Amino acid sequence: MSCNSCLCSLPRNEDSDSLKVADHERAGNQSWNRQDEELERTFVGQTRAISEIKGRVLRLARSDLTVLISGESGTGKEVVAWAIHKFSRRAHQPFVKVNCAGLPSTLFESELFGFEKGAFTGAFKKKPGKFQLAHLGTILLDELTEIPLSMQGKLLQVLQDKEFSPLGSNGNTRVDTRILATTNANIDEMVAERRFRLDLYYRLSAVHLHVPPLRERRGDIDLLCNHFLRKYAALYNRAYTPLSDRIRDDFYKYTWPGNVRELENLIRCMTALGDEEIFYENIKNNGHSIGKKVSTLQELRKKAVSKVESEAIAAVLTCTDWNRKKAAALLGTSYKTLLGKIKEYGIKQD
Structure with a gap:
């Protein structure tokens, strides 16, 4: 074989580089797809709001940014943080x-930042705090707004300098810890009332994710139900049984004040006991109802206008001794329209 033929059989450098780039991109896409599939199992839902949160979760996972996650109790804030x-x-x-929320105000400093031996009565040995335990990992401050105002300055120091001083120590301890935080409180209101430090709020809210309540993402109810039904059927060694049409329809009408946590706990009980009627017992015992409708602003405006209009017509009819033609003229409307309004509002002569 000639030298020329040998050289022709070898790939050119740029072709080799292109192959490497293509392989790298293919591997990256496969990795991204695997993450996407795993996230679907971790955080169930396909409504627009949830899909947007999932997209942001994967992007935020590639950074070390501090993230504040807000939402009502039971919406899945901790699931987002874990993801x-x-x-x-x-x-x-x-x-x-x-x-x-579960820590007494007197224990916040020692729990978060640890203490040295002899720092206080009963401190017989050194104990690391939560920030030290989370070194190189992630710390989740669940219900952040419950942290006492006196401790918020020290937390701000950790965010700014990545170091703090344990209780009873003369030196600082450095940590490499990512901070995530959740809250179900109106943090803006707390800042305005000076119950939460503004500088700490700015540090924490560089990235803010809001998890909507279940009543605003009803399109995810079927997915969530199937997920929890399969989960607890496997846990309790029972056959998977889908919801009946009746219970499914009522799930869509219910307002779910306890959000996804309430739905999961309910399906767990229903699966363990094999009884769908538990749902109706629960909402009755908790003083809730199915299909309790919240009026929109447009509906409220219409009701207000109808009330004022009905009272005005009744007053003019009384003044004219129920002379409908005279009343219509005074009201600036036609006789036929007035008769229709009297019937619509059920106005009767005394």
Whole structure:
């Protein structure tokens, strides 16, 4: 074989580089698709709002930005936080959750930042705080607004300088910890009332995700129900049984004040006991109802106009001794229209 033929059989450098780029892009797409599929299993839902949150979760997972996640209780804020950690470079490091609402105000500093031996009566040995336990990983401050105002300055220091001083220590401890936070409170109102530091709020809300309540994402109810039915059928070793049409329709009418958590707990009980009627017992015991409709502004405006109009017509009819033609003239409307309004509003002569 000639030298020329050997050279012709070898790929050119740019072709080799193109192949490498293509392989890299293909591997990246496959990785992204796997993450997307895994996220679908982690955070169930396909409505527009939830799809947007999922997209942001995957993008945020590739950064170390602090994220504030807001929403009503039971909407899935902790699931969002876990997903951000799970798909990040810190996924194999600790994920430490701090239930701020469950901590007495006197224990916040020692729980979050730890303490040295002899720092206070009963401190017989050194104890690391939650931030140290979350080193290289992620810390979730659940219900952040429950942190006392006196501790918020120290938290701000961690966000700014990545270091803090444990209780009883003369030196600072450095940590590499990503901070995620959740709240179900109106944090803007708390800032205005000076119950939450404005500088800390700005630090935490660089990225803000809001998880909508279940009543605003009813299109996800079927997916969530099927997910929980299969989950608890497997847990309790029962056959998967879909919801009856009756219970499914009523699920769509119900307002779900406890959101996804309430739905999951209900399906867990229904699956364990094999009884759909538990749903009706629960809402009756909790003082709720099915299909309680919340009026829109347009509907409220229409009701207000109807009330004023009815009262005005009744007053003019009384003044004219129920002379309908005279009343129509005074009201600036036709006789036929007035008769229709009297019938519509059920106005009767005393």
